[in-house]
Amino acid sequence: MDEQGPAEAAARQPAEREIGVGPWQGPWPAGEHYDPELLREGDRRNVTDEYRYWSHDAIVADLDARRHNFHVAIENWQHDFNIGTVVRTANAFLAKEVHIIGRRRWNRRGAMVTDRYQHVRHHPSVEDFVAWAESERMPVLGVDLFPDSRPIETYALPKRCVLVFGQEGPGLSEEVREAATDTLSIAQFGSTRSINAGTAAGIAMHAWIRQHRFTD
Incomplete structure (x- = not known):
C-alpha cells in the first residue's frame, strides 16, 4: 500500500459542508x-x-x-432531555407557544437554537398551567396511552387547543390527566408499550397540521 503524506491525505478528505451563506454580493x-x-x-x-x-x-x-392556533405543553419534573426536541419541532410546525410545566431549567441542546424564534412559557405547577388554559378557553388534550384514550388518527382536533405530553418514563401526571378534555393515543404496532416523548410530540403536531393546515 502506498504511503500518503499529510497533503495527500488532506486532499482525500471530504470537503466540510458550508452552512448558510457568505456576505451579500452586489448592491x-x-x-x-x-x-x-x-x-x-x-x-x-x-x-x-x-x-x-x-x-x-x-x-x-x-x-x-x-403562527398556528395550537399550543404544546410538556411536563418537566426531572429535566427531561426531550424538551429541546419538542421546542425544535414546535418551531418547525409553527406552534403558537410551548409551555413547560414544572422545573424552569431545561436542556436546550436539542432545540438547535430554535428557542430564539419560538415562544416558550413556563408554568411552575400543573395548577398554574390549567389556570392559564381555562383563562384562554383552551381545550387541554393529553397525549398518552391510557385505556380510555381516543385514537389521534381519527380524533377531530380543535383548531384552538394545547397538546400536552408527560415526562419521559412516567408519562402524563394524574393532575394533567384529570384536567384534560380528552387523552389521545398514537397507534403502535411493535413490541414496546410506548414511544419517545419527543417523537410522540412530533406525530401529534403533524396530526393537527394535516387536519387544519391543508384543509382550510
Missing part, C-alpha cells in the same frame, strides 16, 4: 428587515432561505403573524 437589498451585520459578514444561522440576512426580530415578527 444591498432595501428593507428594514435586513440586518446590516449579516449582509456584511454573512449569515450562518440555521434558518430557511427566505429568512437569510433578516434580523432576529424581523423573523420572529413574521412568524408571529403566521
